[in-house]
Amino acid sequence: MPDLPDFQPLFQTRVLAQRGGVRSEAGEWGGQAVFVKTLLSDDPAAAQRFEHEGEIAAALDHPGVVPLLARRPAQLIFPWLEGQTLRERVEAGPLSAAEALEVADGLLAAVAHLHARGVTHHDLKPENVLLEGGQARSGSVRLIDFGMSHSRALALDIHGGTRMGTPHFMAPEQFRGVRGDPRSDLYSVGVLLFDCLAGHPPYADALGWLTGLTDERAPLPGPPELHGVLCAALSRDPAGRPASAQALRSALREAARALGLELERACP
Ligand SMILES: Nc1ncnc2c1ncn2[C@@H]1O[C@H](COP(=O)(O)OP(=O)(O)OP(=O)(O)O)[C@@H](O)[C@H]1O
Numbered sequence: 001m002p003d004l005p006d007f008q009p010l011f012q013t014r015v016l017a018q019r020g021g022v023r024s025e026a027g028e029w030g031g032q033a034v035f036v037k038t039l040l041s042d043d044p045a046a047a048q049r050f051e052h053e054g055e056i057a058a059a060l061d062h063p064g065v066v067p068l069l070a071r072r073p074a075q076l077i078f079p080w081l082e083g084q085t086l087r088e089r090v091e092a093g094p095l096s097a098a099e100a101l102e103v104a105d106g107l108l109a110a111v112a113h114l115h116a117r118g119v120t121h122h123d124l125k126p127e128n129v130l131l132e133g134g135q136a137r138s139g140s141v142r143l144i145d146f147g148m149s150h151s152r153a154l155a156l157d158i159h160g161g162t163r164m165g166t167p168h169f170m171a172p173e174q175f176r177g178v179r180g181d182p183r184s185d186l187y188s189v190g191v192l193l194f195d196c197l198a199g200h201p202p203y204a205d206a207l208g209w210l211t212g213l214t215d216e217r218a219p220l221p222g223p224p225e226l227h228g229v230l231c232a233a234l235s236r237d238p239a240g241r242p243a244s245a246q247a248l249r250s251a252l253r254e255a256a257r258a259l260g261l262e263l264e265r266a267c268p
């Protein structure tokens, strides 16, 4: 991981957002288009969160994860990905079963890599999934944003005891403050798959579901061949979900075969 030498400054930066003491920009660095996060806040807790995110991003290495190009205490530099977020894609209308299964497949390949490295993402939602070239295909999925993640390798769990996250996509146990259970990510992938197929997430009253006040779920979308695995991934009890990202991925590939769909490829 190269440090940022002075002779490689950032050029042509364009601010995209500024939130929580972090500025996101598009720019050019070392001759390539980049996405840059810069820590602006001098609050020690914000600096710690930023460092934590950088440590986790630096520890990952998978085609389905946007790689970290360079890092310094207040800056993270990633390659700029041309395409769209899964949020933008779903807002344009539900995906076909084939497209939704492709996206889930690519996402699960990346998630399996995280889990193998002891990392739980904890913020899987359509805004944090990029589709390179705008393609709803397994090999175009790129996972981003480790700002909420948990790593077994990092002694300090900076998010311990918090309920940060997005209610629609958050597993019930995560809402109760459980951190580092990989099955929480499998729940979120289940919600993402539901969202891709239906155009909306399963529970209109997400907080009601998370707190156990309601079980009222929208009708299961997509072909019935997917419903068993979709229901399992969405289990309130983590023990009812597939045992691993690979197991969920295999079950979806099996369902795809039953539907006569051939998924793009089996990326490692
Ligand atoms: N490498 C990239 N190339 C192009 N766009 C990107 C890239 N990384 C992130 N983005 C865009 O920037 C948005 C925010 O990025 P990210 O999720 O990493 O930041 P964040 O700290 O979570 O901010 P937010 O509060 O918006 O979620 C993404 O949803 C995506 O639209």
Ligand SMILES: [Mg+2]
Pocket: 127, 128, 145
């Ligand atoms: Mg994000």
